[in-house]
Amino acid sequence: MRNTILSIFIGITILSGVLVYFIPQTGTIILLSIACFLTVIAIYDSLQTKHSLLRAFPVIARLRWFFEDERDKIQQYFIEDNLNGTPINREKRSIVYQRSKLSKETVPFGTQHNVYAKGYEFVKHSLFPKDHHYIKGERVVFGSDKCTQKYDASIINISAMSFGSLSKNAIMALNQGAKMGKFAHNTGEGGISPYHLQGGDVIFQVGTGYFGAGKHDINGKRIFDDAIFKANAIRPEVKMIEIKFSQGAKPGHGGILPAVKNTPEIAEIRAVVSGTQVDSPPSHSAFSNYEEMILFIQKVRDLSEGKPVGIKFCVGDNDEIEAMIKAFADANNYPDFISVDGGEGGTGAAPMEFTNYIGTPLVEGLVFVNKLLVKYKLKNQVKIIASGKAIDAFDIVKILALGADAIGMARSFMLSLGCIQARECNLDSCPVGVATQDEDLVKALVVEKKNLRVKNYHNETIKSVKEVVASMGVDSIADLKPNQVFRRRKDEEIVSLENIYYKK
Numbered sequence: 159m160r161n162t163i164l165s166i167f168i169g170i171t172i173l174s175g176v177l178v179y180f181i182p183q184t185g186t187i188i189l190l191s192i193a194c195f196l197t198v199i200a201i202y203d204s205l206q207t208k209h210s211l212l213r214a215f216p217v218i219a220r221l222r223w224f225f226e227d228e229r230d231k232i233q234q235y236f237i238e239d240n241l242n243g244t245p246i247n248r249e250k251r252s253i254v255y256q257r258s259k260l261s262k263e264t265v266p267f268g269t270q271h272n273v274y275a276k277g278y279e280f281v282k283h284s285l286f287p288k289d290h291h292y293i294k295g296e297r298v299v300f301g302s303d304k305c306t307q308k309y310d311a312s313i314i315n316i317s318a319m320s321f322g323s324l325s326k327n328a329i330m331a332l333n334q335g336a337k338m339g340k341f342a343h344n345t346g347e348g349g350i351s352p353y354h355l356q357g358g359d360v361i362f363q364v365g366t367g368y369f370g371a372g373k374h375d376i377n378g379k380r381i382f383d384d385a386i387f388k389a390n391a392i393r394p395e396v397k398m399i400e401i402k403f404s405q406g407a408k409p410g411h412g413g414i415l416p417a418v419k420n421t422p423e424i425a426e427i428r429a430v431v432s433g434t435q436v437d438s439p440p441s442h443s444a445f446s447n448y449e450e451m452i453l454f455i456q457k458v459r460d461l462s463e464g465k466p467v468g469i470k471f472c473v474g475d476n477d478e479i480e481a482m483i484k485a486f487a488d489a490n491n492y493p494d495f496i497s498v499d500g501g502e503g504g505t506g507a508a509p510m511e512f513t514n515y516i517g518t519p520l521v522e523g524l525v526f527v528n529k530l531l532v533k534y535k536l537k538n539q540v541k542i543i544a545s546g547k548a549i550d551a552f553d554i555v556k557i558l559a560l561g562a563d564a565i566g567m568a569r570s571f572m573l574s575l576g577c578i579q580a581r582e583c584n585l586d587s588c589p590v591g592v593a594t595q596d597e598d599l600v601k602a603l604v605v606e607k608k609n610l611r612v613k614n615y616h617n618e619t620i621k622s623v624k625e626v627v628a629s630m631g632v633d634s635i636a637d638l639k640p641n642q643v644f645r646r647r648k649d650e651e652i653v654s655l656e657n658i659y660y661k662k
């Protein structure tokens with residue numbers, strides 16, 4: 159095949175040369191130039207030894223690569239319908255764009271969902287709906303009896319995403335939006351940057367790399383450092399601390415900052431070497447069993463002068479989670495909140511197997527943790543923040559009804575910044591400046607415009623939650639219960655989520 163393709167290109171080049179000889183016009187000269195160019199590439203492709211496909215099919219194989227690389231875009235732009243795009247379908251993406259821009263508030267003609275399909279979920283409305291303006295419960299107070307600086311939070315906050323995975327403009331717009339909308343912005347595990355300090359409430363995340371909370375020991379291992387942590391934790395913007403054990407997109411792995419995104423500025427904030435891939439360890443070096451963990455949580459609380467301290471994980475081994483919560487109860491010392499992340503959660507960069515096959519999905523993880531808090535009588539002390547593809551008001555109502563006190567949202571806030579789900583967060587080529595450190599691309603994101611979109615998305619979503627709750631005839635978002643959300647489990651069987659998850 160190789161020789162045939164080469165012969166064709168050489169033949170076309172000779173023919174073009176003859177044409178130029180007899181008809182020396184611009185068109186024939188252009189044709190000859192293209193033919194020469196392609197022939198040189200064909201000769202190069204056939205001689206190189208790196209790619210066998212290219213050796214066998216010079217030039218032609220490049221087309222295959224092009225379509226392979228651009229497949230996602232072609233799928234998204236030309237093939238995808240409203241409900242089948244992944245991980246976030248077009249319908250959900252559009253609602254975020256609309257709420258962020260304060261554009262359309264309605265959809266036409268009727269649902270595109272198959273309401274008779276297995277798995278279809280819905281809430282039941284009341285004959286006596288409430289006025290949504292008077293629905294209560296949009297805020298929730300964090301802080302157990304162990305904490306002295308309680309935090310009055312929105313039920314919707316920005317989930318952890320570091321400066322490093324996101325651009326400085328994205329972080330600034332998120333934080334400014336959080337300030338305008340009176341909600342909280344989680345720093346992610348990359349530490350606190352100046353871009354997080356725009357006046358919005360901050361949840362300071364401490365990951366296993368202890369960025370902004372630790373240093374290297376003499377063996378090069380990252381360790382927690384009381385003074386470094388304290389200096390950040392007592393900042394007035396920091397309202398809560400979240401110790402990260404794992405996240406749903408890569409549980410048991412540890413964070414990854416690709417080398418291409420590790421700029422000198424980010425390296426300085428994290429105290430690492432720029433231009434290298436930064437892999438956070440899979441587990442904490444500050445503790446290695448439940449007793450030490452409890453002491454560490456208390457130490458972090460003391461160092462932060464009594465702020466609420468939480469732990470974030472995706473549910474893995476059920477026995478371990480139960481042993482941990484039992485240990486909290488036995489010690490009569492516990493975190494102020496638990497952030498439960500679902501296996502469906504997002505990430506800037508993760509190994510494929512971890513994203514697809516490790517970690518309990520949100521609903522099962524959330525219900526499991528909630529049941530344990532009830533069983534060990536900690537429910538009134540420890541709040542739950544749940545995250546995992548909560549995007550529209552129904553998602554939120556369902557998750558709250560299942561036992562969460564608040565919601566963390568990452569990708570929907572990225573969408574509010576203009577993310578187009580290009581899925582290039584790990585490559586530094588995010589075309590809209592959200593998940594890149596490329597200065598030119600970052601400039602595409604205008605902070606003064608996008609901060610408003612972040613605020614709008616939050617506020618409009620809260621409004622929509624209130625409207626849904628009002629339609630159910632419920633007075634407060636805090637009163638949602640799992641017996642108010644329903645699922646078609648089989649063809650003719652509709653069951654409440656309480657029956658599915660809480661009556662087993």
Ligand SMILES: Cc1cc2nc3c(=O)[nH]c(=O)nc-3n(C[C@H](O)[C@H](O)[C@H](O)COP(=O)(O)O)c2cc1C
Pocket residue numbers: 317318319320323324345346347348363402404405406413470499500502503504505506545546547548566567568569570583593
């Ligand atoms: C770009 C990106 C970066 C993230 N970085 C972190 C992180 O630093 N720490 C963390 O605990 N989770 C991180 N996450 C996970 C989110 O905080 C969240 O738990 C998860 O994406 C589920 O929420 P979502 O479905 O609303 O995106 C990241 C997610 C994304 C999309």
